[in-house]
Amino acid sequence: MNDPKVVVALDFDNQADAFAFVDKIQPSDCRLKVGKEMFTYFGPDFVKALVDRGFDVFLDLKFHDIPNTVAKAVTAAAELGVWMVNVHASGGLAMMQKAKEALAPYGDKAPLLIAVTVLTSMSEDDLIGLGITKSPGEQVQHLANLTKRAGLDGVVCSAQEAETLKNNLGKDFKLITPGIRPLGASVDDQKRIMTPEQAIDVGVDYLVIGRPITQAAEPQKVLQDINLSIK
Numbered sequence: 001m002n003d004p005k006v007v008v009a010l011d012f013d014n015q016a017d018a019f020a021f022v023d024k025i026q027p028s029d030c031r032l033k034v035g036k037e038m039f040t041y042f043g044p045d046f047v048k049a050l051v052d053r054g055f056d057v058f059l060d061l062k063f064h065d066i067p068n069t070v071a072k073a074v075t076a077a078a079e080l081g082v083w084m085v086n087v088h089a090s091g092g093l094a095m096m097q098k099a100k101e102a103l104a105p106y107g108d109k110a111p112l113l114i115a116v117t118v119l120t121s122m123s124e125d126d127l128i129g130l131g132i133t134k135s136p137g138e139q140v141q142h143l144a145n146l147t148k149r150a151g152l153d154g155v156v157c158s159a160q161e162a163e164t165l166k167n168n169l170g171k172d173f174k175l176i177t178p179g180i181r182p183l184g185a186s187v188d189d190q191k192r193i194m195t196p197e198q199a200i201d202v203g204v205d206y207l208v209i210g211r212p213i214t215q216a217a218e219p220q221k222v223l224q225d226i227n228l229s230i231k
């Protein structure tokens with residue numbers, strides 16, 4: 001597979017387990033995501049080790065700060081050689097524009113820059129708790145419009161919003177969706193979920209999948225089965 005659709009969320013609390021998994025897979029099987037847990041424990045060296053092994057790495061640190069700080073943080077991500085990096089769309093238009101500008105000097109070596117809309121662990125009730133009266137779908141659309149206006153490459157959303165976003169924002173605007181659960185897998189703390197097959201059918205570009213793979217008794221087999229199911 002030349003353009004793997006699965007991005008495995010490497011959410012381990014130790015590098016030995018992470019590398020035990022990584023050593024058994026190829027960059028053609030999947031991309032890898034490093035998030036807040038592993039980056040906080042193991043830092044840029046861990047990210048570089050994955051990049052050096054030939055993997056496309058999504059650095060999922062969801063930057064949300066003033067424009068200058070976020071621009072410098074995405075620059076640091078570009079220096080690590082990652083494939084994708086993200087910010088929170090709720091950081092606003094100016095912040096996203098400044099982040100995009102910061103990557104211009106990297107040309108075609110720049111990581112894809114995407115924005116988180118509404119976390120897949122959130123429901124309508126959670127939004128109400130934040131004082132947001134839009135439904136998750138409406139809020140995702142609102143933040144995705146803002147992200148496209150800022151010139152970013154795509155958004156993190158749930159697969160439940162993918163069909164509408166693809167229709168409204170075009171096929172080149174990338175949709176990256178966590179909250180993916182193979183049939184029968186534990187839902188965990190995710191609320192807006194879909195199966196891998198359903199997600200691909202509604203136009204998702206990249207499926208972020210963590211625990212259903214990494215906590216399985218045979219992680220490589222689960223990854224292989226998912227890849228076969230979305231071929």
Ligand SMILES: O=c1ccn([C@@H]2O[C@H](COP(=O)(O)O)[C@@H](O)[C@H]2O)c(=O)[nH]1
Pocket residue numbers: 009011035116118119120121156157178179180188190208209210211212
């Ligand atoms: O809206 C979001 C944004 C990011 N995530 C991250 O994706 C993975 C999902 O892991 P699972 O084990 O498959 O639930 C995790 O690293 C989250 O930080 C998300 O779930 N939702």
